[in-house]
Amino acid sequence: MSTTNMRIWEQVQTTDTRYTKNAEVGGQKITSLNGTAMVMKATEMFGPVGIGWGWKVLEERFDDGHEVFAGEGDKRICLGREIGHTVKIQLWFMQDGQRGEVEQYGCTRYQYKTKYGMTTDGEAPKKSLTDAIKKALSMLGFSADVFLGMFDDQNYVQQLQAEQAIEQAEDRQAEIERQQQERLDFIKNTIDTMQGAKSLQELKKIHDHAVRRLTARRDEPGVKRIAKELATLSPNFTQGDAA
Template identity: 70%
Template sequence: MSTNMRIWDRVDKTDTRYTKPAEVGGQKITSLSGTAMIMKATEIFGPVGLGFGWSVLEERFDKGFEMFSGEGDKRFSLGHELNHTMKIKFWFDLDGKRGELEQYGCTRYLYKSQYGTTTDGEAPKKSLTDAIKKSLSMLGFSADVFLGMFDDDEYVNHLKDEQRLARAEDRPAEERRQKQEQHDYFNSVIETMQGAQSLQELKKLHDHAVRRLTMRKDDTAVKRIAKEFKKLSPKFDQESAA
């Protein structure tokens, strides 16, 4: 582990127990637990206030879009949206040296909803949490989420299996369960490939299986899948020629 990456390489993988799907501005994202990130930071640096912490540098409300209600002659202004913004200085101690960085957190405070204008009384708390999470992300915390790897179901499923194994009370039993699951998956892929109706379908099955098996470092299964693809492909070439 290189000196420059020694924090990143310890914190880049996210514990899937502390994530949940969310939607922000119509975009689907993976929401991270702020408390879980603080817990991980405590593991790396020590208790908050001693090994790491933050101070608020700036707090303000920013004006957003103008809100309207009604139609035509009855249309009138409700005022402007307000967004809460907080700027913090985040610090941490590493081998007796103090590191610092600045980051922002933002939260909608006043906005229009289906019920009219709505205010979020917890906006300051949410902005602070947002700023802390973003600060930690600069050090590599939950980098797999911020790099978009949680958009890949195969990555998430593999990560869950790794974490189940690490937490298992009976590790050998969990290893056997995962091995059997992997064996069943391999057999189902071979069977499905043999029933493929086109070269495109066959290749799609091959590519998906190779990606999953490569992620799980099952080189033997990858080679067998590739061999099966090579064996079945000529059938479609012959059909095209006919």
């Protein structure tokens, strides 16, 4: 794919970690994106909402879900139905004098059962709209690193935080020097830990953990230094120690 085709994607794919948080939805752990931060990023890319980009609501509805019951046996009663809110939008944007359009849905629970009984979320329509906008922007590459699952790799997140800390620091040189010292301390502590390993299996585990972190930070010299230590220490153990 040409650079022209990926131009928007490459400019908006990286997420500012300040505007993310860990969340749990349906028992699944996810990275939640701040809707306002995504709107700000789109404004940087296309211009003010309503001029450079925006959206139109195409459809809005409330959908009945399954019935909700309380109690057991003869005392079992129906509390009502769960209800979900759905909105469909058409997100538009201007690029090089051309208008682009993306359609997406946003969904939110409106009426549902909690441990305290049935409840209704009066902000469901607003949440559905925000959900639809975020999903539509994701189709253009906004916060692609989150949607591609890269935030599941803690090493990637730490590297991103380090890069953003330099970019946002008042004294960038001081931050660079702090991170350089942190890198040296990490490598030294890793080597010290490897030298104290009691088995080949433990040695390789320490090595692999450090290499994953250093690779995520694109630190090839650091990877080579840890690999050299592994090669030096491995002969101290028999192959049977790896079992």
